[in-house]
Amino acid sequence: MKYIDLHCDTLMFTGTSRQKNQSLLQNDIAAVDLERLKQGRCFLQFFAVFLLDESYFKYVDIEPLSDEDYIELLSRHLKQVVADHPEKIDLVSAFEDILKNEKEGKLSAILTIEDGRVLQDDLSKIDYYYEQGFRLITLLWNHENCLGFPNSSDPRVMTQGLKKFGKESIEKMNDLGMIIDVSHLSDGGFYDVADISSRPFMASHSNARSITNHPRNLTDDMIHVLADGGGIAGLNVAPHFLREDNLENVSGIDDMVVHLNHMVDQGGQDFVALGTDYDGVEGKFEIPGPQDMPLLFQALDQAGWSEDAIEKFAYKNAMRFLEDIL
Structure with a gap:
């Protein structure tokens, strides 16, 4: 079964590695590389540039960079590959x-930004990153930024919506055909996006909160709203x-099936997709990388x-969504 993955953080490792043999082509420092993607039959991978804080720069063992320079470093790395x-x-x-790449047997790659803080209240930066090849912005990460507020266990934070610039950014992204990603966004922000966006939007890497009560997951009502608007x-x-x-x-296959069954029950078969978050999460994985993705389809x-x-x-739901937006 061929497939699409809406989110991985692999560039954080391959794009900062000082070792030439640890590349996106093949490596043992990350869960994802081109060889394993081909083995698992992935034909479209979204590659996130996740904006780092000081602790993450230490984690990947490079000197801190500005957001702009870090985005340039990782996007240049992918473009060189x-x-x-x-x-x-x-x-x-x-x-x-x-469609062209699939016909030619190539992997398609989509560049994304995870954390819209780099926009810095400047709508022209959305144009700039679109021109640089980025086609998706995950509006928030785990901290407040110029767009809005993050998922949080604090109800006061969770209910806060988009800021004025956040609302303007949604309209701008709609105009460009830039994908809006609400994973990591507060509940209040989610509903603001739903009210404002004239196009479908996505939660690229989020599960069902009714099954696992984590603020990063979607409530049943959010699933209904997202699905009813053509989102995934x-x-x-x-x-x-x-x-x-x-x-x-443990990241277990049986637990994945439980979440997917619930998400289909609430949002329908046209709602669910795959956004692994490989190389952005840690644990013991029954599906440790793209090469083993057939195990999930078998389950x-x-x-x-x-x-x-x-x-x-x-892949079909993601393809339908992408045809609507890109």
């Missing part, structure tokens, strides 16, 4: 590119999003899903 291996991978700027949500393989009281920090088959339903989850 594309230039070096044009027979293997191509950067997507329009929906037609995906990508299943996240993070252990603590999949199961509460997960003391062994869905054994759980009674039809082939069409599995295909919708694996």
